[in-house]
Amino acid sequence: MATDELIDxxxxxxxxxxxxxxxxxxxxxxxxxxxxxxxxLARLVCHDASDATDAVQAGLEQAWRHRGSLRDEDRRSAxxxxxxxxxxxxxxxxxxxxxxxxxxxxxxxxxxPHVPDPGPELELRTVLHSAFSVLSPEQRAVVALHLHAGYxxxxxxxxxxxxxxxxxxxxxxxxxxxRTALGETRP
Amino acid sequence: xxxxxxEQLDQAILxxxxxxxxxxxxxxxxxxxxxxxxxxRWTPRPRWQxxxxxxxxxxxxxxxxxxxxxxxxAPQPAPGPLVNGPLVVANALGWRGTDGTSGAAIQRExxxxxxxxxxxxxxxxxxxxxxxxxxxxxxxxxxxxxxxxAIWRWDRxxxxxxxxxxxxxxxxxxxxxxxxxDGRYLAYAQGDGIVVVDAGNGQEVYRLPDLVADGWSLPxxxxxxxxxxxxxxxxxxxxxxxxxxxxxxxxxGAEFTLPRDGLLESSPDGATTxxxxxxxxxxxxxxxxxxxxxxxxxxxxxxxxSGVTWSPDGTTIAGQTMAExxxxxxxxYDLQIVDIATGTLTTHADDDAVAGQPLWLxxx
Numbered sequence: 001m002a003t004d005e006l007i008d009x010x011x012x013x014x015x016x017x018x019x020x021x022x023x024x025x026x027x028x029x030x031x032x033x034x035x036x037x038x039x040x041l042a043r044l045v046c047h048d049a050s051d052a053t054d055a056v057q058a059g060l061e062q063a064w065r066h067r068g069s070l071r072d073e074d075r076r077s078a079x080x081x082x083x084x085x086x087x088x089x090x091x092x093x094x095x096x097x098x099x100x101x102x103x104x105x106x107x108x109x110x111x112x113p114h115v116p117d118p119g120p121e122l123e124l125r126t127v128l129h130s131a132f133s134v135l136s137p138e139q140r141a142v143v144a145l146h147l148h149a150g151y152x153x154x155x156x157x158x159x160x161x162x163x164x165x166x167x168x169x170x171x172x173x174x175x176x177x178x179r180t181a182l183g184e185t186r187p
Numbered sequence: 188x189x190x191x192x193x194e195q196l197d198q199a200i201l202x203x204x205x206x207x208x209x210x211x212x213x214x215x216x217x218x219x220x221x222x223x224x225x226x227x228r229w230t231p232r233p234r235w236q237x238x239x240x241x242x243x244x245x246x247x248x249x250x251x252x253x254x255x256x257x258x259x260x261a262p263q264p265a266p267g268p269l270v271n272g273p274l275v276v277a278n279a280l281g282w283r284g285t286d287g288t289s290g291a292a293i294q295r296e297x298x299x300x301x302x303x304x305x306x307x308x309x310x311x312x313x314x315x316x317x318x319x320x321x322x323x324x325x326x327x328x329x330x331x332x333x334x335x336x337a338i339w340r341w342d343r344x345x346x347x348x349x350x351x352x353x354x355x356x357x358x359x360x361x362x363x364x365x366x367x368x369d370g371r372y373l374a375y376a377q378g379d380g381i382v383v384v385d386a387g388n389g390q391e392v393y394r395l396p397d398l399v400a401d402g403w404s405l406p407x408x409x410x411x412x413x414x415x416x417x418x419x420x421x422x423x424x425x426x427x428x429x430x431x432x433x434x435x436x437x438x439x440g441a442e443f444t445l446p447r448d449g450l451l452e453s454s455p456d457g458a459t460t461x462x463x464x465x466x467x468x469x470x471x472x473x474x475x476x477x478x479x480x481x482x483x484x485x486x487x488x489x490x491x492x493s494g495v496t497w498s499p500d501g502t503t504i505a506g507q508t509m510a511e512x513x514x515x516x517x518x519x520y521d522l523q524i525v526d527i528a529t530g531t532l533t534t535h536a537d538d539d540a541v542a543g544q545p546l547w548l549x550x551x
Contacts, residue, residue, distance in 0.1 A: 024225065031221040039220075040208035053214045060224045121202070128203040147197065148204040163350060165337070169321075179196055 027064055034060075034077070038084045044144035045088035045137055055091045059084035081149065082159040085141050089160070092137035124182070131181030139174040142167050269314045269499035272550035276493075276507065276522060277308065306544050307494050311366045312455040314499050314549035316386075317341040318351070318364040318373060336361040338375055340386070343548075352382075352389040362407045363494065367416055368457040372435060374418060376407040381420055383435050393435040400425045409450050414457035419479070421451060430479070443479045454501040459527060461504070465490060472504075472525065485530045488523065499549035502527055506545055 038059065042052035063083050070079055132140065138160065145156040146167075157167040215223065308319040318340050337353030338361055351373060354361060364375040366386055373386040380396035398408040400423055411419040417440070418433040428448040433440035449464035462473040462481050470490050473481040493507035505524045512519040522535040522545065 027225055028218065028221040031224060032217040035217040035220050039211060039214060043208050043211060044204055049211050049214050052211075053220075057220065057223050060220065064224060124199055125203055125206055128199065129207070132203065132207070143200070144204065147200055148208065165350070166348070175196065175200075178200055182196070182199065 030064065030067070031060055034080050037077070038080060041081060041144055041149060042084055042088040044148055045085060045141045046092050047133075051091045052088065055088035056084055058091075059087040062087075078151075078155065078159065081145070081151075082161075085145065085159060086161065089137045089141050092140075127181050128178060131178050135174050135177065136170075138162070139170045142170045143174045146171060270550040271498045271500055271503075272548040274496070274498075274505055274522075274524070274545065274547045277544045277546060307363050308496065308544050308546040309364055309366065309494075310455055310497070310499060310546065310548065311370055312368050312457075313370060315343055316366070316370070317343065317546065317548075318366055318386075319544075320361055320364060320375075338364045338373070340373075350389075351386065352384055360407060363410065365410055365412060365453075366455070367412050368414060368455065369416060374410045374412065376410060379408055381408050381410045381418065383418070393433075393438065395420060395433065399423045411451035411453035411460060412457045413453065413460070413479075416457070419451050419453065419460065421448060423448065432479075445475075445479070445481055449473070452495045452497075452504070454497050455499075456501060459501060461485065461495070461527075463491070463495070474527065485527065486523075486525045486532060488532075489521075491523070492520070493544050496545040496547045498547045503547075505547060 038056045042055040046052040063080055141160055142156050145151045145159055157164045306320045310317055321337050338351045339348055340351050341348045362376045364373055366373050372383050374383045379399040383393040384391050409421045413419055422429045430445055431440045431442045447464050449462045453460040460475040464471050469487055471484050472486040474485045476482050489508040489510045491506045492509040495504050495506045497504050503526050508521050508523050510519050524533040
């Protein structure tokens, strides 16, 4: 009996699918060009890297399907950021129901700084991580877009689809909370 | 507090954001993501598959439409009464409160921009919408906020929050939004007068100016709704006070008499109306009968420092009182819950000594 006949082909589980989908070269270039930036942006909004990946995937799917609707190529990055940030907010909000918010239940995954990195920077990071984690997804989104990605408040409002006043309020509340957290931990 | 200035704070936040954005363990690389995006249900399908899917969808829609027509033709059950849910207090520290009945504490919840500065929270009769005032909606920038006022509606079904009406001036104070029992209108106090707008789009439909003459200490005009959809307003003239009902569609009204002036508080459906009167140290709640005549004192005690919130089932009210207490706490804020039928009072001490705005939500 030949060796090959002893092996049931169905018992062999491929590590990756036997046949990868035929990825359109345009899609691959599109993803490669924007993926890192979008993943980092989503990571600032989402509870963990897994949620961020889901948000980016969903956002890229939408963007690829509707890429023909974008008329101004100069706004492609902002357009993508808007789609992905909204997906990230949606993913994060799914983790918290209204009752959770009333009852103060937070599903934040503790992925805080666990790599030894002694010094004041670690303390600062730990405190900010704790304070940042209890911000709402909407607040994290405006902080990420305005302070990290460098969008103006007006652009941030357009991206998250909220009134300018709301974005300003979210930013101010977020900064106050982060400032308070830092102040409370220092003499 | 630390001496960290705004620039140092921003630098610290930026460093943290830069670190957090690098926490990407377990994420695929760009090629992997491209593969994931390509290998989804949105990958273009052969044309015949789309045709089958489209036919199936059309068939399903036809079945749903037929079902909807059958349901629409059948008698609709009347909506059931709302069931009381959590009673919360919103202040600068976030949400906190009780379950409203047993007094079991509900843990504090930092709010996400909704309750941080919210005032005069008011639930609609159907329990689906909360109207509230935000005193700084038109804040300028992160350093120096310009004060302003706006009334917002929070639709609880989709959790959206949008502005109904606003004013960016310091002296344009908007207070006490009260939705009409049928949900069509929203009345609110603007300075010395009352404005009625469409609750959906904020279009003004009626205005009653100059209801608080000089010499009265009331900070803003007072308004409530009757069960028949008429406004109940207090007119503080230089010569005295009067009460009247107003039909906002015609502008016509009639006076009704109360022996003393005070704030009117009607239940969301307008079925019950209270009069709140206040001496410097003792406030009283009077219950009004169907003829809008006050019949009995329901409650008396320390001044209320918050608005009144009604339980969703209309049987109970709650509000926050303030009283002086011995040191180290010089002031105590308590949540008072008053049963409308019996006057039974339940008091929940608030250990935070922070004034807040109560809101009684329906059960989910």
